[in-house]
Amino acid sequence: EIVLTQSPATLSLSPGERATLSCRASQSVSSYLAWYQQKPGQAPRLLIYDASNRATGIPARFSGSGSGTDFTLTISSLEPEDFAVYYCQQRRSWFTFGPGTKLDIK
Amino acid sequence: QVQLVESGGGLVKPGGSLRLSCAASGFTFSDYYMSWIRQAPGKGLEWVSHISSRSSYTNDADSAKGRFTISRDNAKNSLYLQMNSLRAEDTAVYYCVRVLGVIDYWGQGTLVTVSS
Numbered sequence: 001e002i003v004l005t006q007s008p009a010t011l012s013l014s015p016g017e018r019a020t021l022s023c024r025a026s027q028s029v030s031s032y033l034a035w036y037q038q039k040p041g042q043a044p045r046l047l048i049y050d051a052s053n054r055a056t057g058i059p060a061r062f063s064g065s066g067s068g069t070d071f072t073l074t075i076s077s078l079e080p081e082d083f084a085v086y087y088c089q090q091r092r093s094w095f096t097f098g099p100g101t102k103l104d105i106k
Numbered sequence: 107q108v109q110l111v112e113s114g115g116g117l118v119k120p121g122g123s124l125r126l127s128c129a130a131s132g133f134t135f136s137d138y139y140m141s142w143i144r145q146a147p148g149k150g151l152e153w154v155s156h157i158s159s160r161s162s163y164t165n166d167a168d169s170a171k172g173r174f175t176i177s178r179d180n181a182k183n184s185l186y187l188q189m190n191s192l193r194a195e196d197t198a199v200y201y202c203v204r205v206l207g208v209i210d211y212w213g214q215g216t217l218v219t220v221s222s
Contacts, residue, residue, distance in 0.1 A: 034208050034209070036151075036209075042214075043213065043215055044151065044212055045212070046209065046210050046211075049207075049208040049210075050208070055210065087150065089151070094153060094156070094165065094167075095141070095156075095209070096153065097150055097152070097153070099150050100150050
């Protein structure tokens, strides 16, 4: 099973700041990595697929990068609605998810 | 627009059974693979089970093998999860998701609580 780890577990930032979230895989997942955003009481929403492609309707402030085992989700300038939990997920070998990074307001 | 609406969750005793359903609309259901993903209260996401577009292939997570069965009825645009021998650790919100390589749409989920 491919294990994903995310860091940091919690990230405290202010609106307007830049957020950098990391995801590391226990073995190469090529570019088969996605990022999801989840707000309390809601289902996750796809943000980025195949490491760097924004999903439909996702603002340009969200970007993804990486390949192999190391990936990054960057939010260039935080908006109030961006404070949520972010999960990475690989589809190289079935589906596994990282434990999540909670982005909260400083 | 794509809609996935789960139903069938509730409170069940350990060892009991439950059947979840997911009604799909807004897309050609028979063209897509589908999966169930679950999330225990306050925890992360766990893939449970997966089915191909024509039901020719299914696969389950180790935690579901031998107890859960995924199925679909393309004529009814519906996905199902039959859950038997339920345990306390199966308590979670169960999401029906559409798969196009990536998981691109999620339902709102249905809560399953296993408790005596």
